[in-house]
Amino acid sequence: MRTWLRQHRQAIAAAFAKLAAQKSAALLNALVIGIALSLPAGGYAVLSSLRNVTQGASLEPQLSVFLRTEAKRAEADAVGARLKGDARVGEVRFVPREQALKELQATEGLAEVVAALNRNPLPDAFVVRPKIAHSADAATLDALAKDLRTLPGVAHVQVDSAWARRLGALAGTARLAIALLATLLAFGLVAITFNTIRLQILTQRAEIEISKLIGATDAFIRRPFFYLGALQGLSGGILALAILWGSLAALNVGVAELAASYGSGFRLPFLAPGDALAVVLFSAGLGWFGAYLSVSKYLLEIEPK
């Protein structure tokens, strides 16, 4: 165990020494990896903020039934009773016009507008969730909406979930695109590490071959290259986070201005600590894998058949 630990310690020291000996090449490699990784990481960060927005919206189909503004509460009660009696309707929630106004006032950027109004322009409304059997397709929902429009006192019926579904679908497509981009760039990272380690192997060819001849195991020979690949990936991962942080900081100047014009404090957030750690570990892992492929290939080449 002590021998094993000593050999790992020596391998780590050798990997650091190689990086230090080729500072500019190591920095360029890390930069290439960093830029490559920052693209999917940035996309993920933007999507995460988009997800936060869409999570606030219901993706389940629902209908908003607005009554006429002059409708009396008795009419609203009658509509409510009809809705509850409809076999296609699962859930009904009454939103009185006073509550609707309060919710509007609480919306960012609209408080001043609402305060300037001399009367409540909002009608009473019902939020209707159809039963699952009637929410499966748009035609069924449209038929339900059409029927609800004929109820006395109803001014307008709106199918609410369409935009949220579209946004969700768009976010899903973007997530898939980012996953594909990340996969492609991961292959790129492995290829970069593979090539760097191959070049490193060529500079140490004599040492490797002599070590093999006099009794070094493959594991002993591989170890410093594994650490070198992992360190290269690790530094690339850290650079990717730095690039992402800098880019988001720059973007947020414009985003903050835009959001402020809507009375919002919205910013593009940096990755969560867990996600940032995952980027760094993923990058180090890919570096290790690239080194593994490169050294294994070389060791097989020099072994007699």
Added chain:
Amino acid sequence: MISFSAVVKRYPGGQEALQGVSFSIEPGEFAFIAGHSGAGKSTLLKLIPAIERPSAGAILVNGQNVGSLKRSALPYLRRNLGLVFQDQKLLYDRSVYDNVMLPLAFGELGAREAAGRARAALEKVGLLAREKANPIQLSGGEQQRLAIARAVVNRPSVLIADEPTANLDADSAAAVLEIFAAFNQVGVTVLVATHDEALIGRFAKRVLRLTRGKLAE
């Protein structure tokens, strides 16, 4: 200790470097493999540590059939063999001392013990005073002695040398062979390939003579 039984080594293209070679070397023996250039001496020596694999026949080293050893077992076979190469295979980017330390890096010894071993090996070949020098600064004879020090630092039971005196003058060659004889005196089995008949004549040892891949004692 080392046994060849009807060993054939055929290279791609059909050239047979060894043709049905059989012999055995007992523990503590000193033997020369003699023959002209191209006779198959180097090939024969490379088969012992499995640097090359036999095309047919069996090779036993310390009771292990080398031809059927798995790749993962080869390092442990090689650690028990001290190998001295014709071109020395020294590393010129590090000191004499670091060259001798190389086989100890993947061994079990602690740092202090390994350093002691390396210096003892250098002392045995008369190079302790040059431990900080770069191998490039050494003469041909000294470089060969350094290669011997690296070969013996793990205290192998068998020492195998391929043309260790090929590029040396007569005195240096004799000095190198005296070192092999000294290790043999303490029980190390020594197998030396050489084409230098005069040198073989100076040592009354067993001679295995190879001619075009065939053995005659």
